[in-house]
Amino acid sequence: MPVYLWEGKNRKNESRKGEMDASSEEALRSNLARMRIAPTKVKKKPKDIFEGIAFLQPKVLENDVIIFARQFSTMIDAGLPIIQCLEILLTQQENPTFKAVIKRIKGDVEGGQTFAAALKKHPKIFDSLFVNMVAAGEAGGILDIILRRLSSYMEKMMKLKRQVKGAMTYPIVTLVIALVVVVVILLFVIPTFTSMFAGFGATLPLPTQIVINMSDFVRNNVLYLIGGLFLSIIAYKQFSKTVKGRKVLDRLFLKVPVFGILIRKVAVSKFTRTMGTMLNSGVAILDALDIVAKTAGNVVIEESIYEVRAGISEGRTMADPLVESGIFPSMVCSMIAVGESTGALDTMLEKIADFYDDEVDQAVENLTALIEPFMLVFLGTVIGGLVIAMYLPIFKMASVVG
Numbered sequence: 001m002p003v004y005l006w007e008g009k010n011r012k013n014e015s016r017k018g019e020m021d022a023s024s025e026e027a028l029r030s031n032l033a034r035m036r037i038a039p040t041k042v043k044k045k046p047k048d049i050f051e052g053i054a055f056l057q058p059k060v061l062e063n064d065v066i067i068f069a070r071q072f073s074t075m076i077d078a079g080l081p082i083i084q085c086l087e088i089l090l091t092q093q094e095n096p097t098f099k100a101v102i103k104r105i106k107g108d109v110e111g112g113q114t115f116a117a118a119l120k121k122h123p124k125i126f127d128s129l130f131v132n133m134v135a136a137g138e139a140g141g142i143l144d145i146i147l148r149r150l151s152s153y154m155e156k157m158m159k160l161k162r163q164v165k166g167a168m169t170y171p172i173v174t175l176v177i178a179l180v181v182v183v184v185i186l187l188f189v190i191p192t193f194t195s196m197f198a199g200f201g202a203t204l205p206l207p208t209q210i211v212i213n214m215s216d217f218v219r220n221n222v223l224y225l226i227g228g229l230f231l232s233i234i235a236y237k238q239f240s241k242t243v244k245g246r247k248v249l250d251r252l253f254l255k256v257p258v259f260g261i262l263i264r265k266v267a268v269s270k271f272t273r274t275m276g277t278m279l280n281s282g283v284a285i286l287d288a289l290d291i292v293a294k295t296a297g298n299v300v301i302e303e304s305i306y307e308v309r310a311g312i313s314e315g316r317t318m319a320d321p322l323v324e325s326g327i328f329p330s331m332v333c334s335m336i337a338v339g340e341s342t343g344a345l346d347t348m349l350e351k352i353a354d355f356y357d358d359e360v361d362q363a364v365e366n367l368t369a370l371i372e373p374f375m376l377v378f379l380g381t382v383i384g385g386l387v388i389a390m391y392l393p394i395f396k397m398a399s400v401v402g
Contacts, residue, residue, distance in 0.1 A: 004028045008039040018091035019045055021103075060098045060125050066154045068098075069130075073147035082115055101125060114138055128291050129274065136282040146281050153277045156353075157270065160360060164266055167364045168259075174375045178382060183218065185386055190215035193390045207389040243299075250298045254327075258370065262363045267301050268332055269356035276349030286313060301327055318345070332356075 006028065007017040016037055022028035025042055032039050068089060075085040086106040093099040101122050108118035116135035119126040126134075130150060137146030194212050197204060204212070218225065239245035254260045271292055278288040286309060293305035304325035311321035319337035322328045332352055339348025 003045040005043055005045050006032060006039050007041040008032060008037040010038075011036050058095055058097050060095060060101065062154065062158055064095055064098050065125060065130075066151050066158070068102075069147045069151040069154070073144045073151065076144035076147065083109055098125070115143070127295065129278070129295060132283055132287060132291060133278060133281050140282050142282075149277055149281060153273065156273060156357065160266060160269060160357070163360060163364045164262070167262065167367050170368065171371050171375060174379070178379050182382060182386070185383075186211075186215045186218045187222070190386075190390065191219070197393055205389075205392040207385075208392050211386055211389040246299045250300045254298070254300060258367055262360070262367060263298070264327070264329075265356055265359050265363055267296065267298060268328060269353055269360055271296070271301070271305070271328075272332070272349040272356065273353035276346050276353055279346035279349065285318075304328075 002023075003019055003021055004025065005017075005019050007015070010016055020028055020031060022031060028042060029039055071089060071092075072085055075088065076082070080088075083106060086102060086109065090099060090102045090106060093102055104121070105115075105118040108121065109115055114135070116131050116138055119134055120131045133146050133150055134143065137143035190211060194215065197208070197212075240249055253263055256263075274292045274295065275288055278291065279285060283291075289305055289309040289312070293302045293309065296302040296305060304322070304327045307325060308318055308321040312318060317337065317340050319333050319340060322336065323330070323333045335348055335352055336345065339345040342348075
């Protein structure tokens with residue numbers, strides 16, 4: 001069905017514009033007339049020559065989904081039907097990829113499917129958490145409240161990811177810069193000194209000789225070293241895709257000094273925030289645990305959550321299996337036990353999440369404060385060590401002349 005771009009004026013003589021699917025221009029004008037819009041300009045939308053090439057299309061960002069949920073919630077709260085909400089969001093959406101997805105969702109809903117079922121067909125954009133919460137909202141007649149909670153939850157999760165990425169980016173960038181500088185020195189600077197020292201006719205200091213040997217090795221094997229680096233990256237990626245590899249690496253990440261503590265705190269914050277949001281929205285606890293386990297991002301934590309789920313299905317409380325896992329702090333387990341005994345588990349989980357959000361903020365600040373001087377010392381030691389090693393023969397020659 002062709003797509004038409006239109007411009008027109010409503011009953012209040014206000015300018016409106018948008019795009020709409022229609023079998024013909026006459027059908028479009030009829031649709032606009034039913035919407036009480038007098039069209040002033042109508043034309044077929046030109047086809048995008050890159051439309052069929054998937055990798056050239058823009059990605060749907062997490063922020064796009066957050067805005068979608070928040071706007072949808074506002075319109076549902078105002079009493080608009082779902083199809084009209086989707087039509088408005090379709091008109092306003094600027095991302096062509098997301099626009100196509102909303103269009104398909106609208107078509108599915110018009111065809112008689114539930115909103116949750118239509119969303120489920122797009123798992124790369126709307127995950128199982130989003131779909132299940134929307135289903136609970138539709139069943140309970142509180143879709144506007146659920147969508148508002150979802151947008152708030154996603155904003156907090158996005159902030160959490162941004163903090164963790166910020167904490168990891170600084171040391172990685174610093175190490176890469178240090179590696180590039182060292183390689184440049186070994187490939188281009190050291191050979192100049194080597195040719196100069198060749199005419200000295202004396203034994204070079206041990207540090208100087210070590211640096212020259214390193215330079216010769218890198219220059220003679222640079223292609224092998226680059227190939228080895230790429231092979232190592234590929235091997236790491238392949239190993240991390242296996243079940244055993246993920247388990248080994250995730251367990252190792254949890255034990256890394258400083259970073260391991262941050263990963264645990266992020267995991268606790270994410271677990272409690274997601275569980276609290278889902279339970280508060282009416283999702284069954286076993287379904288909620290299944291979804292949380294799949295979105296944990298760490299195999300060790302995922303297995304612990306599945307053990308909690310198995311324990312609850314056998315009649316146990318949530319707190320006992322969490323204690324046995326050894327992943328979650330005792331304070332968290334105790335607070336969850338209190339929440340279960342008082343019947344306010346969802347509220348307690350959200351309080352824990354708020355507390356651990358602050359803990360993550362503090363952990364990121366501490367990590368940044370710890371890494372900055374460490375990286376400065378590391379760079380100074382590596383770069384300074386190379387420079388001093390190459391100037392030792394000159395210092396030695398100057399002392400002999402003196």
